[in-house]
Amino acid sequence: MAVEIPFRRDFAFEYGKLESVVPGIRRIVANNPGPFTFRGTGTYVVGEGEVAVIDPGPDLEEHVDALLKGLEGEHITHILVTHTHRDHSPAAAAVKAATGAPTYGFGPHAGGKRGEAAVEEGGDWDFMPDITVKDGDEIVGPGWRFEAVHTPGHTSNHLCFALSDSGILFSGDHVMGWSTSVIAPPDGDMAAYMASLDKLLERRDSIYWPTHGPAITEPKDHVRAFIAHRRERESGIIACLETGISQVDAMVERLYVGLNPNLRRAAGRSVLAHLVDLAGRGIAASDGALTVDATYRLLRR
Numbered sequence: 001m002a003v004e005i006p007f008r009r010d011f012a013f014e015y016g017k018l019e020s021v022v023p024g025i026r027r028i029v030a031n032n033p034g035p036f037t038f039r040g041t042g043t044y045v046v047g048e049g050e051v052a053v054i055d056p057g058p059d060l061e062e063h064v065d066a067l068l069k070g071l072e073g074e075h076i077t078h079i080l081v082t083h084t085h086r087d088h089s090p091a092a093a094a095v096k097a098a099t100g101a102p103t104y105g106f107g108p109h110a111g112g113k114r115g116e117a118a119v120e121e122g123g124d125w126d127f128m129p130d131i132t133v134k135d136g137d138e139i140v141g142p143g144w145r146f147e148a149v150h151t152p153g154h155t156s157n158h159l160c161f162a163l164s165d166s167g168i169l170f171s172g173d174h175v176m177g178w179s180t181s182v183i184a185p186p187d188g189d190m191a192a193y194m195a196s197l198d199k200l201l202e203r204r205d206s207i208y209w210p211t212h213g214p215a216i217t218e219p220k221d222h223v224r225a226f227i228a229h230r231r232e233r234e235s236g237i238i239a240c241l242e243t244g245i246s247q248v249d250a251m252v253e254r255l256y257v258g259l260n261p262n263l264r265r266a267a268g269r270s271v272l273a274h275l276v277d278l279a280g281r282g283i284a285a286s287d288g289a290l291t292v293d294a295t296y297r298l299l300r301r
């Protein structure tokens with residue numbers, strides 16, 4: 001039976017308006033909707049007076065202007081970045097230029113090459129955090145404190161930010177309510193992603209605020225459903241290999257029934273991510289490099 005993911009897509013907001021979502025947390029959604037961004041990038045503002053911004057967003061002047069206008073009379077003191085995709089980090093430069101606030105992130109974009117055709121929004125090769133943040137590091141401001149949670153998988157440099165004493169986790173693109181996450185090798189890594197889902201199950205956060213779409217109010221159920229979904233997909237790929245379906249395209253055809261054609265390439269990358277993981281575990285192998293065009297075979301179950 002297919003795993004049911006309890007997707008959440010009810011999302012009330014107004015573009016260009018900094019709105020309160022819960023006391024002490026505001027959000028402004030950038031007007032960059034798309035197949036990987038849902039309605040757009042949700043930039044969060046935490047605190048009052050002296051505030052932290054999480055995921056300043058895409059390089060979109062109107063978005064940065066609206067954010068700064070919404071914060072007139074207040075000061076941005078910290079710019080936190082969950083990861084270096086172009087819908088998350090590029091606006092950090094403009095926000096920093098306007099405010100002088102330092103940027104916090106795990107590190108620069110890794111994997112792949114600058115200018116390479118990208119699935120999803122592509123990497124932001126220009127972002128370099130002023131302050132490098134590791135798993136467990138604390139980021140402290142007046143009235144708020146974050147713990148960084150390194151959650152590689154979607155990208156190798158992905159961080160979630162837990163707001164202390166609130167049960168709130170800003171989950172970036174690691175766990176979203178509206179969709180599964182794209183795991184696209186080489187920077188996307190299925191084994192790391194699964195471990196990062198397990199890592200969240202061990203935590204006690206009670207609500208996730210992802211960068212795209214609405215909050216997730218039953219986060220553990222959601223994470224468990226994602227884990228089950230990926231295991232089911234892996235079983236489907238193994239079943240393909242058993243029946244002689246040995247190429248990524250044919251697996252996508254078999255496994256993704258009714259797929260939006262815009263998402264074919266992303267689906268192919270996801271299947272590849274599973275095959276790389278299966279190869280790493282000695283379950284599958286390819287005729288050469290582990291690429292989207294290679295021919296795969298099963299070594300064992």
Ligand SMILES: [Zn+2]
Pocket residue numbers: 083085120154173
């Ligand atoms: Zn992303």
